[in-house]
Amino acid sequence: MSLLEKSFELARAENRALLIGYLPAGFPTLDRSILAIKAMAEGGVDVIEVGLPYSDPVMDGPVIQQASEMALANGFKTRDVFKVVAASPAPTLVMSYWNPIERFGVAEFSENLKKAGGEGVITPDLTIEESQSWISSTDKEQLHRVYVVAPSTTDNRLAKVTKHCSGFIYAASLMGVTGARRDVSSAAQSLVERVKKVSNTPVCVGLGVSTGEQAREISKYADGVIVGSAFIKLILDSKSESEANLKVKSLATELAAAVRR
Amino acid sequence: MPEALIGALDELSRAHQEALSDPTFQVELMELHRTYTGRPSIITEAKRFSEYCGGARIFLKREDLNHTGSHKINNVLGQALLTKRMGKKRIIAETGAGQHGVASATAAALLGLECVVYMGEEDTKRQALNVARMKLLGAEVIPVTTGSRTLKDAINEAMRDWVTHVANTHYLLGTVAGPDPFPTMVRDFHKIIGDESRAQMLELIGRLPDAVLACVGGGSNAIGIFYAFLNDQSVRLIGLEAGGAGVETGKHAATIVGGTPGVLHGTRTYVLQDGDGQTRESHSISAGLDYPGVGPEHAYLHEIGRAEYRAITDDEAMEAFSLLSKSEGIIPAIETAHALAGAMKIGREMGKENGKETTLLINLSGRGDKDVQTAAKYFGIPL
Numbered sequence: 001m002s003l004l005e006k007s008f009e010l011a012r013a014e015n016r017a018l019l020i021g022y023l024p025a026g027f028p029t030l031d032r033s034i035l036a037i038k039a040m041a042e043g044g045v046d047v048i049e050v051g052l053p054y055s056d057p058v059m060d061g062p063v064i065q066q067a068s069e070m071a072l073a074n075g076f077k078t079r080d081v082f083k084v085v086a087a088s089p090a091p092t093l094v095m096s097y098w099n100p101i102e103r104f105g106v107a108e109f110s111e112n113l114k115k116a117g118g119e120g121v122i123t124p125d126l127t128i129e130e131s132q133s134w135i136s137s138t139d140k141e142q143l144h145r146v147y148v149v150a151p152s153t154t155d156n157r158l159a160k161v162t163k164h165c166s167g168f169i170y171a172a173s174l175m176g177v178t179g180a181r182r183d184v185s186s187a188a189q190s191l192v193e194r195v196k197k198v199s200n201t202p203v204c205v206g207l208g209v210s211t212g213e214q215a216r217e218i219s220k221y222a223d224g225v226i227v228g229s230a231f232i233k234l235i236l237d238s239k240s241e242s243e244a245n246l247k248v249k250s251l252a253t254e255l256a257a258a259v260r261r
Numbered sequence: 262m263p264e265a266l267i268g269a270l271d272e273l274s275r276a277h278q279e280a281l282s283d284p285t286f287q288v289e290l291m292e293l294h295r296t297y298t299g300r301p302s303i304i305t306e307a308k309r310f311s312e313y314c315g316g317a318r319i320f321l322k323r324e325d326l327n328h329t330g331s332h333k334i335n336n337v338l339g340q341a342l343l344t345k346r347m348g349k350k351r352i353i354a355e356t357g358a359g360q361h362g363v364a365s366a367t368a369a370a371l372l373g374l375e376c377v378v379y380m381g382e383e384d385t386k387r388q389a390l391n392v393a394r395m396k397l398l399g400a401e402v403i404p405v406t407t408g409s410r411t412l413k414d415a416i417n418e419a420m421r422d423w424v425t426h427v428a429n430t431h432y433l434l435g436t437v438a439g440p441d442p443f444p445t446m447v448r449d450f451h452k453i454i455g456d457e458s459r460a461q462m463l464e465l466i467g468r469l470p471d472a473v474l475a476c477v478g479g480g481s482n483a484i485g486i487f488y489a490f491l492n493d494q495s496v497r498l499i500g501l502e503a504g505g506a507g508v509e510t511g512k513h514a515a516t517i518v519g520g521t522p523g524v525l526h527g528t529r530t531y532v533l534q535d536g537d538g539q540t541r542e543s544h545s546i547s548a549g550l551d552y553p554g555v556g557p558e559h560a561y562l563h564e565i566g567r568a569e570y571r572a573i574t575d576d577e578a579m580e581a582f583s584l585l586s587k588s589e590g591i592i593p594a595i596e597t598a599h600a601l602a603g604a605m606k607i608g609r610e611m612g613k614e615n616g617k618e619t620t621l622l623i624n625l626s627g628r629g630d631k632d633v634q635t636a637a638k639y640f641g642i643p644l
Binding site for chain 1 (some may be wrong): 262263264265266267268269407408413414417420421424425426427428523524525526527532534536537538539540
């Protein structure tokens with residue numbers, strides 16, 4: 001059993017949802033991103049999702065776009081993501097658009113991630129039809145493959161996509177890009193219910209989740225809650241690194257309490 | 262491609278396939294082209310410009326005379342009719358030079374659709390006149406302030422809008438790039454350029470041209486004119502990319518000449534990218550060619566050797582821009598001027614090679630009214 005699977009099992013035993021926190025590697029700098037991730041884990045985030053900054057993040061809203069641009073401007077390189085994964089104190093997945101992985105080399109990427117202790121990869125713009133090399137290399141390295149499904153995904157397609165997922169299934173709470181929203185759309189719950197009909201893999205809900213209240217709501221029907229932009233916003237709005245990490249830790253604590261049903 | 266858009270892409274593929282085999286759709290589109298676009302577009306022989314092309318006979322396919330001033334209207338009317346067919350009320354579009362945005366705003370006005378155009382902030386400045394045109398046509402223009410603030414970022418922003426509003430919105434993509442079915446669908450709407458030209462050339466000179474030339478950014482006008490000639494092995498197909506300050510300087514938009522294989526905007530093609538797969542900024546004096554990707558069908562034609570691709574620098578394009586204006590009384594779009602500069606080179610080369618008369622067909626894809634400000638600045642004409 002992988003560390004990720006153990007985390008889900010532990011959460012289930014405690015009758016709660018898993019809390020997944022997202023931060024981009026190299027944002028605002030490599031060292032600071034590692035410290036922010038540690039703060040997230042100290043606050044109570046169970047699993048870390050490390051973003052690989054990309055020049056054209058079409059599924060991301062303004063906050064992650066800004067963070068990605070800052071990371072790239074500060075010299076982020078693809079191989080830096082493995083340093084962040086290695087330094088992360090919790091089970092860690094990478095979230096990456098496809099082109100940087102392909103450019104790095106699909107097999108090399110998987111090998112390096114495994115060596116760094118990574119659990120798997122979330123690929124928001126890779127379709128299962130284009131996944132042949134990805135499936136074989138992640139299988140070889142025993143990495144989890146997480147695909148994103150959306151409210152627009154048909155039942156027929158949900159069955160096909162989730163068959164290739166392992167670790168968990170990323171359910172997008174709404175039709176749109178990442179970034180905090182005031183309300184989590186009702187589409188999330190019906191999507192999770194539809195996924196549950198075709199797969200036994202845990203389902204985690206992300207996109208637009210930023211507050212304890214939203215996390216509590218989602219925890220009632222999903223196996224995990226994913227929060228990203230809200231952490232980044234705290235870092236962007238802080239005057240100092242120590243202030244940023246304190247705020248990150250405190251949001252993590254608030255969310256971790258909320259996912260306990 | 263994000264899973265969230267797969268449903269919409271499938272729906273679009275179906276609508277496109279059904280429309281292809283539906284005579285009513287084809288009749289409606291052809292009737293619009295006849296009574297609104299102004300098709301068929303004429304061919305003009307450029308007798309005086311020929312002097313600068315090593316004496317080769319030069320024929321210009323006058324897409325600049327279409328309503329809205331470029332080839333872009335061909336695709337836009339087709340997709341706008343598909344939008345209605347799918348029961349959607351809103352179109353969004355990206356634009357670089359503004360030609361596709363203007364064409365989209367025009368079609369939206371004609372067919373009663375809501376229209377939002379995303380345009381890089383940098384381009385809204387370079388092409389202020391087209392921004393005003395779009396607004397006059399009733400469209401909303403949203404300046405994009407992320408990334409390089411040009412065409413690629415406008416596409417990113419349009420994709421974000423689309424994934425958010427996909428239920429009632431069609432993304433009217435303006436070039437032969439992006440995810441399936443866009444490259445083939447947009448080609449299908451533009452292949453009328455080549456179909457007409459091929460017949461017109463046979464009628465005019467009794468044979469096919471020796472080469473067909475077109476500028477290539479995303480590559481829509483080029484694939485449009487190339488497509489009818491693909492099986493005519495005697496006809497060279499030549500795409501002219503934007504060489505900017507020179508491919509060797511790194512400041513260019515010549516994706517096939519100076520790029521590497523990668524994935525951008527849901528398509529595998531040549532991309533300007535760094536060693537980490539991060540997209541590099543493209544550079545060109547022409548906003549419409551300023552894109553770091555290229556249509557996948559061009560990448561394919563390049564790889565199988567059926568079409569050739571070369572880079573034309575900003576200075577070469579501007580020289581051709583000026584020469585055509587002064588020798589023929591036709592001010593071309595700066596995008597198109599890249600194809601004209603290509604004709605100057607190819608005409609000279611081919612004249613020397615085969616020693617007999619050379620005939621070149623050039624897609625005059627757009628007119629230069631929108632570029633007057635840029636050109637005046639380049640040539641030092643006070644405004």
